[in-house]
Amino acid sequence: MIRFENVSKTYEGQSKAALLNVNVEIEKGEFVFLVGTSGSGKSTFLRLVLREHRTSKGHIMVAGKDLNRLASWRIPQMRRQIGTVFQDFRLLPNKTVAENVAFALQVIGKPRSHIRKTVPEVLELVGLDGKEDRLPDELSGGEQQRVAIARAFVNRPMILIADEPTGNLDPGTSVGIMKLLDRINRTGTTVVMATHDVSIVDQMRKRVIELENGHVVRDESRGVYGYQH
Amino acid sequence: MRLNYILSDLGIGLKRNLSMTIAVVVTIWVSLSLFGSALLAREQVELMKGNWYDKIQISVFLCTKDSGGRGCSGAEVTQEQKNRIRQVIESNPDTAPDGVFGESKKEAFEQFKKLYKDSPIVSTVTEDQMQESFRVKLKDPQRYQNLVSAVAGLPGVDTVQDLRQYLDPLFKALNGLQVGALVAAALLLVAALMQISNTIRLAAYARRREIGIMRLVGASNFYIQLPFLLEAVLAALIGAVLACGTLWVGVYFVVMQRAQETFRVWQWVGATETFRATLIMVVVGLVLAVVPTFLTTRKYLKV
Numbered sequence: 001m002i003r004f005e006n007v008s009k010t011y012e013g014q015s016k017a018a019l020l021n022v023n024v025e026i027e028k029g030e031f032v033f034l035v036g037t038s039g040s041g042k043s044t045f046l047r048l049v050l051r052e053h054r055t056s057k058g059h060i061m062v063a064g065k066d067l068n069r070l071a072s073w074r075i076p077q078m079r080r081q082i083g084t085v086f087q088d089f090r091l092l093p094n095k096t097v098a099e100n101v102a103f104a105l106q107v108i109g110k111p112r113s114h115i116r117k118t119v120p121e122v123l124e125l126v127g128l129d130g131k132e133d134r135l136p137d138e139l140s141g142g143e144q145q146r147v148a149i150a151r152a153f154v155n156r157p158m159i160l161i162a163d164e165p166t167g168n169l170d171p172g173t174s175v176g177i178m179k180l181l182d183r184i185n186r187t188g189t190t191v192v193m194a195t196h197d198v199s200i201v202d203q204m205r206k207r208v209i210e211l212e213n214g215h216v217v218r219d220e221s222r223g224v225y226g227y228q229h
Numbered sequence: 230m231r232l233n234y235i236l237s238d239l240g241i242g243l244k245r246n247l248s249m250t251i252a253v254v255v256t257i258w259v260s261l262s263l264f265g266s267a268l269l270a271r272e273q274v275e276l277m278k279g280n281w282y283d284k285i286q287i288s289v290f291l292c293t294k295d296s297g298g299r300g301c302s303g304a305e306v307t308q309e310q311k312n313r314i315r316q317v318i319e320s321n322p323d324t325a326p327d328g329v330f331g332e333s334k335k336e337a338f339e340q341f342k343k344l345y346k347d348s349p350i351v352s353t354v355t356e357d358q359m360q361e362s363f364r365v366k367l368k369d370p371q372r373y374q375n376l377v378s379a380v381a382g383l384p385g386v387d388t389v390q391d392l393r394q395y396l397d398p399l400f401k402a403l404n405g406l407q408v409g410a411l412v413a414a415a416l417l418l419v420a421a422l423m424q425i426s427n428t429i430r431l432a433a434y435a436r437r438r439e440i441g442i443m444r445l446v447g448a449s450n451f452y453i454q455l456p457f458l459l460e461a462v463l464a465a466l467i468g469a470v471l472a473c474g475t476l477w478v479g480v481y482f483v484v485m486q487r488a489q490e491t492f493r494v495w496q497w498v499g500a501t502e503t504f505r506a507t508l509i510m511v512v513v514g515l516v517l518a519v520v521p522t523f524l525t526t527r528k529y530l531k532v
Contacts, residue, residue, distance in 0.1 A: 080447035092438060107448035
């Protein structure tokens with residue numbers, strides 16, 4: 001589903017590479033933790049998958065397509081197959097829960113009837129039924145992140161990318177979010193999650209890819225957060 | 230593409246940037262009005278040149294009973310005098326070959342009736358009161374002095390009118406107006422361009438959250454650009470329509486109501502020319518709105 005072939009990325013104006021010679025293959029339906037200290041290259045890894053940046057060297061294949069060869073006008077199409085969740089939720093504060101989720105479908109031109117049917121379904125899936133008309137301000141952090149996950153998942157993407165989704169949440173709430181991501185993963189969606197949260201990684205026992213200074217230093221199926229802890 | 234979302238976006242965008250949008254509209258309005266006036270001034274010059282200037286450069290008016298010119302003796306010009314005058318003109322080296330046209334009283338009256346067709350004056354004038362004339366075309370319109378002095382004072386010649394003498398200052402004034410209007414219009418249009426790109430920058434900043442999410446979930450670039458484009462197009466259209474209205478009002482009051490009444494001898498720009506000018510203005514207005522919008526949105530909404 002996602003394949004990195006000898007990928008290096010150096011940002012403009014920087015001498016040090018953010019990623020160096022990374023080779024990773026993530027299969028369809030896998031759940032992968034991306035761990036490493038701040039600045040190890042996790043965010044660069046995710047941005048490259050989203051094609052927010054181009055690689056400096058090497059190729060990235062997402063769903064069978066070489067991102068370097070993707071014409072820029074096809075990038076939006078590609079992104080529709082990837083859902084994204086961030087630490088800071090990124091909800092629109094003046095839209096209700098349902099409107100925030102519907103927004104993702106409206107802007108890619110889905111018909112209204114489809115939106116009316118899909119949005120309640122996905123809100124129920126993430127456990128927010130009954131809160132459709134609340135504004136983000138009126139929700140707890142965990143609930144806001146559920147809205148963000150609903151928005152990322154409402155178009156049934158093949159891949160879900162989560163950049164520290166539990167970074168702003170307390171441990172109890174985080175467990176709920178992880179259960180939700182696990183449930184989404186069980187529907188066949190590939191999940192790639194960058195995290196600092198040791199206990200979550202240790203509990204879930206999923207594949208762990210550790211980055212350090214832009215290198216992959218560890219890649220274990222059913223791994224734990226790491227030996228340094 | 231769901232039109233209602235886009236339209237609601239457009240409404241929100243316009244409200245948010247109302248003062249900037251008004252500034253853009255006013256700038257486009259004024260600049261396009263000036264631009265349109267310049268176009269009309271140009272049409273006017275072309276009309277005058279086409280109708281008169283290139284065909285006839287000198288008119289030699291012949292004596293009637295009432296004329297008091299130097300060559301007149303209180304009587305009508307005689308056939309003999311006419312032949313003599315024609316001969317002098319035709320033999321002059323500056324006269325174009327076959328460049329002499331005699332205008333009879335009848336023809337002069339027809340022309341008069343045509344020019345003053347809506348005026349009560351027509352009924353008070355008779356064919357007999359018209360003046361016969363020779364219309365002369367020159368080889369080189371610049372060299373008229375020689376012929377004028379050769380003909381002036383001949384028996385039977387009332388006055389010699391050199392059209393250049395009258396038209397040149399007018400053309401100079403019209404050309405000056407045209408250049409001035411064009412320069413002012415160009416400056417204002419540059420200002421409009423910068424205003425538009427500033428407005429878009431502000432709007433893109435105000436909507437950065439939405440835009441960020443749109444990009445993330447894979448909205449097409451066109452979809453993201455569209456509200457900005459519509460905003461710019463709407464502002465440009467309003468400005469262009471106001472400018473067209475201004476031009477029509479100007480043509481109606483200045484040309485149709487006054488100039489045409491006062492200077493009937495010339496053909497003046499009318500509805501056809503104004504319509505043509507307004508079409509050009511609308512197109513220019515739209516291009517000026519769409520092009521910078523595309524460029525600016527591409528810059529600020531980069532994928």
